[in-house]
Amino acid sequence: MFKDLPETPAARRAGASRSRALLAAVALASCGLFSSAALAGSYDDALSAARMGDTRQLVGLLERGIDPDTVDEQGNSLLILAAREGQVDTVAALLRHRAKRDYRNLAGDSALMLAVLKGHDEVVRALLDAGATVNHDGWAPLHYAAFEGREAALEMLIAAGADVNALAPNKATALMLAARNGHVGVVRGLLAMPQIDLNALNDVGLSADAFALRSKNTDIADLIAAERKRRGLRPPAMKLTIE
Numbered sequence: 213m214f215k216d217l218p219e220t221p222a223a224r225r226a227g228a229s230r231s232r233a234l235l236a237a238v239a240l241a242s243c244g245l246f247s248s249a250a251l252a253g254s255y256d257d258a259l260s261a262a263r264m265g266d267t268r269q270l271v272g273l274l275e276r277g278i279d280p281d282t283v284d285e286q287g288n289s290l291l292i293l294a295a296r297e298g299q300v301d302t303v304a305a306l307l308r309h310r311a312k313r314d315y316r317n318l319a320g321d322s323a324l325m326l327a328v329l330k331g332h333d334e335v336v337r338a339l340l341d342a343g344a345t346v347n348h349d350g351w352a353p354l355h356y357a358a359f360e361g362r363e364a365a366l367e368m369l370i371a372a373g374a375d376v377n378a379l380a381p382n383k384a385t386a387l388m389l390a391a392r393n394g395h396v397g398v399v400r401g402l403l404a405m406p407q408i409d410l411n412a413l414n415d416v417g418l419s420a421d422a423f424a425l426r427s428k429n430t431d432i433a434d435l436i437a438a439e440r441k442r443r444g445l446r447p448p449a450m451k452l453t454i455e
Contacts, residue, residue, distance in 0.1 A: 258282050262290040262306070265299035270306075280311040287318035295323035295339065298332035303339065313344045320350060328365045329356045336365050346374040350381055358386035358402070361395030366402075376405050383415040391424035391432045399432050403439045410440045411448035419448050 258278050261270035270290070274280055283289050291311040294302040303323070307313070316322045324344040327335040340346070346353055346369050354374040357366040366386075370376060377385055387408060390398035402408050413419055418426070421440075424433040440447065 254278060255282065258290060259284050259293065262293040262299070262302055263297050265294065265297065265302050267299075267302045267305050270302060271309075274305075274309045280306055280309040281315060283315075283317075287316075289315045289317070289323070291315065291323045292317055292321070292326060295332065295335050296326040296330060298327070298330060298335055300332070300334045300338055303335050307338070307342045313339065313342055314348075322353075324353050325351065325356055328353045328362055328369070329360060331360065331362055331365070333362075333364045333368070336368055340368055340372045346372050347378060352378050352380075354378060354386045355380050355384070355389060358390040358395065358398050359393060361390065361393065361398055363395075363397045363401065366398055370401075370405070376402060376407060377409045377412065379412075383413070385409065385412050385414075385420065387420040387436075388412070388414055388418070388423045391420040391429060391436065392427050394424075394427060394429045394432065396429075396432055396435070399435060403435060410436060410443070410445060413448055 254273060254276075255278075258270060258273050259282070260266070261273065280291075281289050284293070288296070289311065291303060291306045291313070292315065294306060313324075314322055316325075321329075322344070324336065324339045324346070327339060352374070354366065354369050354376065355378070356362070357369055376387075379385060380389075387399065387402045387410075390402065403410075411419060414423075419436075421433040421436040424430070424436065437447075
């Protein structure tokens with residue numbers, strides 16, 4: 213069986229511990245700022261404010277001592293929740309309160325990754341301006357941009373120094389993901405990068421143009437083949453793995 217689709221981070225890490233969801237209550241209790249009866253309400257209020265973009269309420273809680281790195285039961289920090297929902301003002305407020313920019317939830321996703329995934333370009337820009345990490349092991353923001361066809365995010369990530377040939381856990385590159393899903397604009401943008409690897413193979417031996425052909429994206433396959441010819445490169449010797 214061919215492995216076309218990448219395994220999600222959530223599937224790899226779903227069994228991880230969720231004990232970090234109690235960090236906010238522990239921090240508040242240790243500071244003595246809230247009674248025990250108020251802890252649960254303040255915790256829930258902070259999570260809700262981050263998701264809903266109620267910046268005023270959240271800032272009030274932060275100023276009263278709630279941890280800016282409070283997490284929910286899935287390990288989503290306040291910053292991740294706000295970024296995932298596109299709440300740019302709330303994201304900016306959390307960054308001012310020194311929330312961890314690169315914290316990753318139990319699925320392995322950071323605030324930047326989820327902002328890219330959901331197409332929240334203003335949040336992506338705010339996080340990049342704050343110095344959020346663009347390159348790391350495993351799934352990276354650029355993979356999400358390519359998979360979803362987020363052209364603006366792709367440009368911002370590349371400008372911020374993203375490795376255009378970074379490998380996902382299944383050895384897929386951004387070019388492969390965009391080619392498979394038919395995102396021609398992203399493919400054109402990546403092909404314009406002189407350092408792009410046109411002959412990379414994923415863990416089952418498929419190149420980017422082979423990915424495109426399997427998805428019947430023949431126009432994209434032709435673009436990649438034409439660029440390979442322009443560069444004077446021979447096609448890769450693909451090694452298909454069948455289970």
